[in-house]
Amino acid sequence: MTPPQRKRRSPREEPSPQPQPAPQEGGAGNDATDGTQGKDGKPSNPERLFVIGEVDGDRAELDLVTLIVARAEPKPSTSPEQAAVLRLCAAPLSVAELSAYLSLPFSVITVLLTEMLTAELVQARAPVVRQALPDRSILEAVMHGLQKL
Amino acid sequence: MDFKSSDTVPGPRTEDHLPHTAQAAVKIVIVGGFGVGKTTMVGSVSEIKPLTTEETMTQAGVGVDDDYGSDSKTATTVAMDFGRISITDQLVLYLFGTPGQERFWFLWNGLFEGALGAVVLVDTRRLEVSFDVMGRLEECGVPFVVAVNTFPDGPRYPIPELRTALDLSEEIPILECDARRRASSKEVLMTLMRFLHSLAMTGQLT
Ligand SMILES: Nc1nc2c(ncn2[C@@H]2O[C@H](COP(=O)(O)OP(=O)(O)O)[C@@H](O)[C@H]2O)c(=O)[nH]1
Numbered sequence: 138m139t140p141p142q143r144k145r146r147s148p149r150e151e152p153s154p155q156p157q158p159a160p161q162e163g164g165a166g167n168d169a170t171d172g173t174q175g176k177d178g179k180p181s182n183p184e185r186l187f188v189i190g191e192v193d194g195d196r197a198e199l200d201l202v203t204l205i206v207a208r209a210e211p212k213p214s215t216s217p218e219q220a221a222v223l224r225l226c227a228a229p230l231s232v233a234e235l236s237a238y239l240s241l242p243f244s245v246i247t248v249l250l251t252e253m254l255t256a257e258l259v260q261a262r263a264p265v266v267r268q269a270l271p272d273r274s275i276l277e278a279v280m281h282g283l284q285k286l
Numbered sequence: 287m288d289f290k291s292s293d294t295v296p297g298p299r300t301e302d303h304l305p306h307t308a309q310a311a312v313k314i315v316i317v318g319g320f321g322v323g324k325t326t327m328v329g330s331v332s333e334i335k336p337l338t339t340e341e342t343m344t345q346a347g348v349g350v351d352d353d354y355g356s357d358s359k360t361a362t363t364v365a366m367d368f369g370r371i372s373i374t375d376q377l378v379l380y381l382f383g384t385p386g387q388e389r390f391w392f393l394w395n396g397l398f399e400g401a402l403g404a405v406v407l408v409d410t411r412r413l414e415v416s417f418d419v420m421g422r423l424e425e426c427g428v429p430f431v432v433a434v435n436t437f438p439d440g441p442r443y444p445i446p447e448l449r450t451a452l453d454l455s456e457e458i459p460i461l462e463c464d465a466r467r468r469a470s471s472k473e474v475l476m477t478l479m480r481f482l483h484s485l486a487m488t489g490q491l492t
């Protein structure tokens with residue numbers, strides 16, 4: 138029996154995307170703060186909060202594996218969503234894990250986290266991404282770690 | 287959205303907490319068509335119970351990369367399984383089992399570009415379901431190895447024949463595996479890491 142035949146593709150001509158910069162703590166401001174909280178710190182309309190694209194262009198560059206760490210304790214004024222993130226991020230947790238535990242799509246969690254970064258409620262630790270000048274020590278560390286499995 | 291109160295949100299078990307010293311994460315993607323064993327492989331090596339992150343394909347997102355025409359008006363939820371392996375107190379590795387359909391990949395910003403590398407899982411009964419994703423990795427310049435899942439009823443091709451069929455150059459590792467076994471999945475990941483290391487040594491890693 139002959140297997141089906143594939144044809145390899147070549148790298149795209151366009152420059153490959155640069156590694157994402159570390160999200161700045163309290164990074165780019167965004168003006169989507171309206172509607173985040175109603176009176177009593179309750180979200181006036183949670184649905185509205187999560188409209189995708191509302192803060193487009195102002196979203197921090199968050200990767201699935203950016204690690205998020207809480208910088209503050211939940212205050213009475215903290216929204217339930219933000220309080221949940223703060224509690225989950227008492228220890229470092231990836232954006233992907235936050236998305237999973239909170240059952241929020243990735244695009245939604247990034248909007249929420251961008252607001253929290255701006256408000257300096259959380260800190261973001263950028264991932265190590267593949268780059269032109271590879272860091273062999275990272276690769277060696279990963280091999281060593283896998284060996285222990 | 288049924289998000290109501292922060293008190294009801296489950297979180298990681300205490301023993302699953304990362305240490306505060308965790309500084310950065312790296313990721314590896316496990317790709318291949320439906321049913322090739324991606325979820326199985328993630329689960330067999332992950333130190334946490336595999337989790338799922340979802341993304342909804344919105345009207346705006348559809349069409350960007352979609353040359354399938356039809357059905358693109360329906361909102362679709364795409365799920366991706368992932369697992370985690372702590373490497374050191376500072377470094378964490380995440381493994382993502384990425385859906386095989388090309389039109390889903392742009393949903394997760396930087397998913398492929400930022401990955402250290404990829405494992406392409408193939409099933410010899412349906413080799414062609416992994417063709418698209420291999421092409422995409424080549425276009426993005428993401429290094430990958432090919433792991434052939436040995437399903438009992440699948441045809442067994444000699445590796446050189448597979449290499450020819452998959453049109454892969456000599457240096458790209460191809461190995462057989464059983465994604466259900468941790469030792470086997472670990473060997474696949476080690477093979478990828480050794481390959482990445484050799485590319486780094488020769489300055490070919492882009
Ligand atoms: N014999 C065999 N079966 C496997 C292997 N890997 C996965 N399976 C089975 O194949 C089915 C599909 O696997 P799954 O991981 O869900 O595929 P996915 O769609 O790529 O995530 C499951 O029933 C697995 O138990 C393997 O290496 N060998």
Ligand SMILES: [Mg+2]
Nearest residue numbers: 324325367383
């Ligand atoms: Mg799966």
